[in-house]
Amino acid sequence: MKRRKFLKLAGISAAVAGGVPSFLLREVKARSYTPPPGALTARRWGMAIDMKKCWEHPECNDCIKACHAAHNVPEIPEKKKEIKWIWKDEFEHVFPEQPNEFNNIVFEHKPFILLCNHCKHPPCVRVCPTKATFKREDGIVMMDFHRCIGCRFCMAACPFGARSFNWVDPRPYIQEFNPEFPTRMKGVVEKCLFCYERLEKGQLPACVEACKHKALIFGDLEDENSEISRILKERFSIRRKAELGTEPSIFYLIG
Amino acid sequence: MFEKALKGSRKYWLWLGFLGTLILIGFLAFLAQLQYGLGITGMSRDVSWGFYVAQFTFLVGVAASGVMVVLPYYLHNHKVFGPLTIFGEFLAIAAVIMCLLFIIVDIGQTPRLFNVLLHPTPNSMLFYDMIVLNGYLALNVICGWAALHGEYKGTKYPNWVKPFIYLSIPWAFSIHTVTAFLYAGLPGRHFWLTAVMAPRFLASAFCSGPALLLLALLIVKKVSKFDPGQKAIDTLSKIITYALLANIFLFACELFTAFYSNIPGHMYPIIYLFKGLHGHNEWVIFMWTAWLFMLIAAILLVIPHTRKNINTLAFACVILFIGAWIDKGIGLLTGGFTPTPFETITPYRPTIPELLISIGIWATGFLIMTVLFKIAITVKEARA
Numbered sequence A: 001m002k003r004r005k006f007l008k009l010a011g012i013s014a015a016v017a018g019g020v021p022s023f024l025l026r027e028v029k030a031r032s033y034t035p036p037p038g039a040l041t042a043r044r045w046g047m048a049i050d051m052k053k054c055w056e057h058p059e060c061n062d063c064i065k066a067c068h069a070a071h072n073v074p075e076i077p078e079k080k081k082e083i084k085w086i087w088k089d090e091f092e093h094v095f096p097e098q099p100n101e102f103n104n105i106v107f108e109h110k111p112f113i114l115l116c117n118h119c120k121h122p123p124c125v126r127v128c129p130t131k132a133t134f135k136r137e138d139g140i141v142m143m144d145f146h147r148c149i150g151c152r153f154c155m156a157a158c159p160f161g162a163r164s165f166n167w168v169d170p171r172p173y174i175q176e177f178n179p180e181f182p183t184r185m186k187g188v189v190e191k192c193l194f195c196y197e198r199l200e201k202g203q204l205p206a207c208v209e210a211c212k213h214k215a216l217i218f219g220d221l222e223d224e225n226s227e228i229s230r231i232l233k234e235r236f237s238i239r240r241k242a243e244l245g246t247e248p249s250i251f252y253l254i255g
Numbered sequence B: 001m002f003e004k005a006l007k008g009s010r011k012y013w014l015w016l017g018f019l020g021t022l023i024l025i026g027f028l029a030f031l032a033q034l035q036y037g038l039g040i041t042g043m044s045r046d047v048s049w050g051f052y053v054a055q056f057t058f059l060v061g062v063a064a065s066g067v068m069v070v071l072p073y074y075l076h077n078h079k080v081f082g083p084l085t086i087f088g089e090f091l092a093i094a095a096v097i098m099c100l101l102f103i104i105v106d107i108g109q110t111p112r113l114f115n116v117l118l119h120p121t122p123n124s125m126l127f128y129d130m131i132v133l134n135g136y137l138a139l140n141v142i143c144g145w146a147a148l149h150g151e152y153k154g155t156k157y158p159n160w161v162k163p164f165i166y167l168s169i170p171w172a173f174s175i176h177t178v179t180a181f182l183y184a185g186l187p188g189r190h191f192w193l194t195a196v197m198a199p200r201f202l203a204s205a206f207c208s209g210p211a212l213l214l215l216a217l218l219i220v221k222k223v224s225k226f227d228p229g230q231k232a233i234d235t236l237s238k239i240i241t242y243a244l245l246a247n248i249f250l251f252a253c254e255l256f257t258a259f260y261s262n263i264p265g266h267m268y269p270i271i272y273l274f275k276g277l278h279g280h281n282e283w284v285i286f287m288w289t290a291w292l293f294m295l296i297a298a299i300l301l302v303i304p305h306t307r308k309n310i311n312t313l314a315f316a317c318v319i320l321f322i323g324a325w326i327d328k329g330i331g332l333l334t335g336g337f338t339p340t341p342f343e344t345i346t347p348y349r350p351t352i353p354e355l356l357i358s359i360g361i362w363a364t365g366f367l368i369m370t371v372l373f374k375i376a377i378t379v380k381e382a383r384a
């Protein structure tokens, strides 16, 4: 083979290997959706969590209980294989990039509420090979449990540990069965869906409704007059791993 | 030509019987997994990929490495590789089939596998992986079979195959690049988020794959009349040497970036793998073994005297293969998932059924490779 021919081939191979088509860029296409009459709607749903209020009631787990009961989330005894949609973890784990050597009083071991961030640029959606995980126009990162093949690519891609996998058949582990919400089968991934099924009926998410102390504020981030927008303008809030550019829609009010 | 696989010595049949038993055991374990769910494995919420995906990744490399004999022959007219290309192609076929099997056993909803085709999603790297892997399988079946047929008839491969052969060369690079991209584009997985991921994948593939091929050829030489020739072995061992050195160099680059920058996220996975972190040191002994093996192999391969001695060469290839397998097969996966997004550590250990299924798939690959090599050798012997 001639040298020129070889170089040509080498060039083509490099282009095949290294060329990045534009549709691989980080913006994923949102799927359009028509809500039924009477539904709560928004341009981008988000949630602010008032941690100061939450910390006043350290033993309260009402939001977690309400969510897990409403969505048939099983209680798997083996911690390594557990399934959770909303849970608590301590500051050091939730914000691992924010250690402050000399500030160990304010946040040390303080619990934070965790759930899917419904990211604006969700890496989980970008990697899903079947569109079983997709983004809706109102910002909700949705899951189709019937389409998911259980490849768990989305779990590797989510930098927030928001996703759980059904390692075994979850049904025997459901405490109180709620016939209004589908149960899952083994081999699929699940996570918080921002109570899309309740929004459709004009109701707020189960966790928000369950919080007696009004620590969870749910609303439209793109509506200037919504309560959440007003609060975010007034108070200091942080988001998890903002440096990764996923643009979480969950805000922690800590000031 | 398949009838050539049906006539063999007692040893040949014993070997096939042994592999068949392993396949059967693996298959039974897979049935148990289908019944119970992936909970039968050691994977967890935090380490959500394990042994299966690790084997998949490693084997994509082995598959791609077939190109290391095809390329010198077709692009550089390196004549001594002429009789070997067919083995490179057959090795690739066996490896790609193993890759596909590892994907099948890894997904949670096996019956829904074809959703990937029903709902093609071009923003997912898995979509491209599916295309390039299946394409590569097809290319190698075409090229391998045409070459074999040509040899059977005593003619050169027909002209229409040529474009496929040339296409298979960049294609080999693409399969491993896309596989690296499965990992290298994920935010928050620091161990994987590196631009040298694809080059390092290729380097480790191009040393471990040809090492396996070289060992297989040495066995072929022992059990048959076919001799690959000293010159071909020499070239192949030089290719292995260069690729191994590139692999070591790229890993050193990773170490520099992580530790000179002193960024915790980049250092922690490496510290966890090589030293242990927060009292967890599950993989330390494995990782040191892997890198000591690769370094020893590098020394043996660089010194011309030991590289040319068939015994030290074979030994170097064996430890190199084991080293690369641990490094890419296990280290890469656990390092990516540890620490978790919460900076905690969830140890991962494969379970017995998980290992049995994996061994079953490896046995399938070796069975395919044995049969294909047998056919190729018999055809070659008949012409000799």
Ligand code: SF4
Binding pocket: A115, A116, A117, A118, A119, A122, A123, A124, A125, A141, A157, A158, A159, A160, A161, A162, A163, A191, A246
């Ligand atoms: S938090 Fe994780 S699962 Fe939720 S949208 Fe973001 S990346 Fe996806």
Ligand code: SF4
Binding pocket: A127, A128, A129, A130, A131, A132, A133, A147, A148, A149, A150, A151, A152, A153, A154, A155, A188, A189
């Ligand atoms: S596990 Fe399911 S939702 Fe997640 S990437 Fe795979 S198919 Fe998509």
